[in-house]
Amino acid sequence: MKKLKLNKHLQDNLITIGIVVVGYILVMIFSATGLLSNLLQGLLVPLCAYIILAVSLNLTVGILGELSLGHAGFMCVGAFTSAFFSRCTENTITFAPLRFLIALLIGAACAALVGFLIGMPVLRLKGDYLAIVTLAFGEIIKNIVNVLFIGKDSNGFHFSMKDSLSLNMEADGDVIINGAQGITGTPKDSNFTIGVILIILTLLIVLNLIHSRDGRAIMSIRDNLIAAESVGIHITKYKLMAFTSSASLAGVAGVLYSHNLNSLMATPKNFGYNMSIMILVFVVLGGIGNIRGSVIAAVILTLLPELLRGLNDYRMLIYSVVLIVMMLYNWAPNMIAIRKRFANRFNKKKEVS
């Protein structure tokens, strides 16, 4: 019986990862046979980043039970810190995979640090303060990046919040972060394969966390804080653990995203409120707390508008119908009851055989 329990989780996790692997193989086949349009090809790495973001946000929203409205902000931190590193070390660390690995660690660590600093005061409070604070954070970080100028010359680094001229650099100076123009010339160290590997890594981390001692503690806080406290669960510690991990993984998505772009800018579309809400939509439609659902929702809702491009006028119509259908499938009480019945029937059959 208890063996069965462990195996059931394992089986569930394997299915989720299997779906990702099958998706990867399909894309590779389409790509090799030339069935993939250029547009779709360009969407693959961002898609991987969105999937990681959705899974990481689900850790905060579905597993921890707190609302974050600024998840793109953590992605932004990961993207810019790692791109800055890669841009600086492009000529010193010439082995791209190693450079990317270090960039990845830096992006994840910086996003985690910011998540920790935000979570520390806010997660102590009871109530939906996290939503408000992360919303503000997402906007602030984007605006800071837009007025940030950092350059490097033979004397070292120069820093300004005004413009690139006030960096006062020598003739050999190189502006690395150029305010609203962001970072240009980041080495293109990421690709679709790396993206899929990072998705699988993210899934392993999140799924293994959920089905562990720490994960149970986190979910017990979500379900009943007072009861969790009464059995000796350290509330702040586990809230911070979940939120910091979530922020860190969003940073990983940022690293992936930024190393696929020649020119990285912080705009409302990629790191702002719109993006945070889009990711939240993935999480809600995929099912809060349902990790596999987040992956599938992110894929469908990212690719659909592109796949439907040929249909022109009907594109957004179909897109919204799909949104509604997904919402009904996941959230309508009748649908939930029907799904439960099917699940029960399925389980019973298994027991008999």
Added chain:
Amino acid sequence: MALLDVEHLSISFGGLHAVDDFSVSIEKGQLYGLIGPNGAGKTTVFNLLTGVYAPDEGFIRLDGTDITRLKTIEINQAGIARTFQNIRLFKELSVLDNVKVGLHNKFHYSTVEGLLRMPRYFKMENQMNERAMELLKVFDLDRQADYLASNLPYGKQRKLEIARALATDPKLLLLDEPAAGMNPNETGELMETIRFVRDHFDMTILLIEHDMKLVSGICEKLTVLTSAVYYVRATPRRSSTIRKSSPHIWVNKTGYDIGGITCHYWRYMI
């Protein structure tokens, strides 16, 4: 020496003296009852004992150590576990996982060992499963181990709460109206289970009930709590008391002599 020693415990919320000069002493292995009408302050006593509120006055000693102003989780680790009057289960977790959360501080492995699924993870998880199933068996819940806690019938949810509290391996178990909402059959069965828990786990139990008959059936000793008392400042010199249950009777602060009840707390020995 008594396992639990409570002396002169008091707390007020604004003008309402929810608990006023409450003392109790419980010996190891005792099944002790705390009864009284609604609003008498029974649950508040539990909240004081478990550190949900800090008392205005008085102190609490468990097994000789002062635990008066410790935090809830520290008190749990010191050895007090409780259930709640309004069931508080982890609804979206399985029955088994509810108990395993209770075992959280008894079986350790690090986050990294969990993430990388190192041997210790499997070893500890297996031990936790074994221990949790043992506990579930006591409450006849082992066959529902895979159910979501919220899918259990009401009576079983109450039992699961007790199992979860026992999982923390307490010295003292506080049960807040465990039979609330149960039919006479279920109540009888629950009382049997409580007695069994006391004997089987060698547990000391403090039990809240508002049904006197029911409690006198299993408790060896009990304390009756009368209604909470309002102190209302009438004039600068003379404060007055108003009994919460009978808001029209005003009496002097120093006397509790109303309708023949002469003391605030009275002890009833069987």
